[in-house]
Amino acid sequence: MSLFGVVVAGRLVQTDFSKLEPNKFLLVIPEPDKVSHITVFMTGIEPFPEGLAASVYFNFPDATGCGVWHYLGYISNEKPSAIFKISKTNKSAADGHAFFGMNNNSLVVAQIGICVENLADIRFQDSGSNQKIQPIDTFTEFTQKMLESFYNYATSFAVPAPGGEMCFPVKTLESWFNNFQRKLSSNPNFWRQST
Incomplete structure (x- = not known):
């Protein structure tokens, strides 16, 4: 059965x-x-x-x-x-x-x-279904917003390296991650409001 x-x-x-x-x-x-x-x-x-x-x-x-x-x-x-x-x-x-x-x-x-x-x-x-049915691929949207956030944050700390490429300190990654995780824990939908 x-x-x-x-x-x-x-x-x-x-x-x-x-x-x-x-x-x-x-x-x-x-x-x-x-x-x-x-x-x-x-x-x-x-x-x-x-x-x-x-x-x-x-x-x-x-x-x-x-x-x-x-x-x-x-x-x-x-x-x-x-x-x-x-x-x-x-x-x-x-x-x-x-x-x-x-x-x-x-x-x-x-x-x-x-x-x-x-x-x-x-x-x-x-x-969210009372307002508008949420597509399953919300994960894709979230991932995109998260990566945009990381890219914007990390590039703001970028400095020229030998060979002309831009680099950022590894500490930038840790700092961004802690900020993002803090925002996510206080409001799981904060990324929807960011532009």
Whole structure:
């Protein structure tokens, strides 16, 4: 029996998830144009290990036949089921997510993806979903901002070296790292406000 189950409004329970990786599961939903609400739940076979939960994603085929992954929410030991509204407006207006980093070019069905991951990361992602759905590749944006910060900081201490190249003292790296870590611990989103 599967760890997860899905009920599409007006249909029987589906539990036939394919296990893509140890922490990623996929379920095909036929006739996606008739989907209005889905309920995703834990079947009770096994609880999540401490500190883990599951992000739920929905992939609805678009005009090109390729689906785009949309983050819906999550389930956890404390919240073992959730009901999600799947409306055509949300399907076309929601920002995309690269749930598994894959696209199925012949997608004629919808898919539900479940990814078991750190509960703290899921809650962080979920906290922004009321304002705007956060793409999974926020990590890329964060990394870019972090490297820009480091580059700007380090180059401000650069001095010419023999051969004409610019160098900076190694202590600059330590100083930047301590500053960045301090800012991150006081406000995990400080990098979003910096230009």
